[in-house]
Amino acid sequence: MxxxxxxxxxxxxxxxxxxxxxxxSLNTLSGGCINHASxxxxxxxxFFLKWxxxxxxxxxxxxxEGLLEMAKAxxxxxxxRVYLAYDKEEGLPPLLLTEFLHPSEExxxxxxxxxxxxxxxxxxxxxxxxGFENDNYCGSTPQDNRWNTDWVDFFGQQRIAALLNMIEQxxxxxxxxxxxxxxLISRLPSLIGHxxxxxxxxxxxxxxxxxxxxxxxxxxxxxxxxADREFDLALMAMFGGFGQRVxxxxxxxYPLDEEWRHRHDLYxxxxxxxxxxxxxGQYGQQALSIARQYL
Numbered sequence: 001m002x003x004x005x006x007x008x009x010x011x012x013x014x015x016x017x018x019x020x021x022x023x024x025s026l027n028t029l030s031g032g033c034i035n036h037a038s039x040x041x042x043x044x045x046x047f048f049l050k051w052x053x054x055x056x057x058x059x060x061x062x063x064x065e066g067l068l069e070m071a072k073a074x075x076x077x078x079x080x081r082v083y084l085a086y087d088k089e090e091g092l093p094p095l096l097l098t099e100f101l102h103p104s105e106e107x108x109x110x111x112x113x114x115x116x117x118x119x120x121x122x123x124x125x126x127x128x129x130x131g132f133e134n135d136n137y138c139g140s141t142p143q144d145n146r147w148n149t150d151w152v153d154f155f156g157q158q159r160i161a162a163l164l165n166m167i168e169q170x171x172x173x174x175x176x177x178x179x180x181x182x183x184l185i186s187r188l189p190s191l192i193g194h195x196x197x198x199x200x201x202x203x204x205x206x207x208x209x210x211x212x213x214x215x216x217x218x219x220x221x222x223x224x225x226x227a228d229r230e231f232d233l234a235l236m237a238m239f240g241g242f243g244q245r246v247x248x249x250x251x252x253x254y255p256l257d258e259e260w261r262h263r264h265d266l267y268x269x270x271x272x273x274x275x276x277x278x279x280x281g282q283y284g285q286q287a288l289s290i291a292r293q294y295l
């Protein structure tokens with residue numbers, strides 16, 4: 001990272017905290033597949049910094065909005081405090097500066113229970129409509145978050161159809177496949193079968209986006225919007241990584257109806273399509289297989 005960027009961060013963070021800030025070191029962190037990430041050591045302690053040198057200029061503004069919205073829910077989860085979030089500005093890349101999360105020494109079982117209960121509390125934080133205040137991103141994929149009073153329409157048009165339109169522009173998607181997806185979208189009213197509460201969803205809730213920290217289980221890298229809470233649960237199950245105690249604690253805090261498993265794979269469809277859009281490969285066939293099973 002350029003010295004001029006660090007000088008700007010020192011000044012902006014100092015103004016935010018009302019104290020002089022001096023950056024002492026910058027240590028690169030691994031794990032991100034889209035953005036750069038570092039631990040910033042200062043005279044006031046550690047901070048987490050990530051930035052992008054390409055892609056969506058407003059991605060960190062949208063991420064910051066998600067973190068702030070989850071913090072409003074007042075759950076047992078720890079949501080990292082946002083200090084700075086920039087769109088691309090003259091001389092600076094898009095960047096996000098938050099508190100640095102230190103690992104926990106508490107029992108994993110205790111933390112799993114807090115995580116499950118905390119996600120349930122997040123889902124109890126609800127709105128009158130589906131969507132969010134701004135469009136945002138799942139990974140680097142744009143998401144249409146226009147407010148909608150109909151969940152089936154939101155899921156069918158603003159998630160599945162919108163993503164299929166993007167895939168058509170970059171990857172192989174034949175007319176026969178599109179016909180299957182069109183048929184699926186037309187059947188969504190009976191397949192989904194309910195108008196759920198518009199719960200605050202993390203939006204990208206896989207195991208890489210939660211951390212067991214010294215301040216409790218934390219959620220990071222959100223793609224927030226208000227939706228059927230089962231949408232988050234589908235991604236949690238898609239790649240695993242959440243222990244049984246997480247699921248048990250969730251259901252104890254916010255029971256699920258008997259039909260939720262029927263919708264499970266249906267909601268996973270969005271994430272398989274998103275992975276196909278981002279990465280290609282076999283995700284396309286996996287998405288098509290899910291679509292076929294509901295026809």
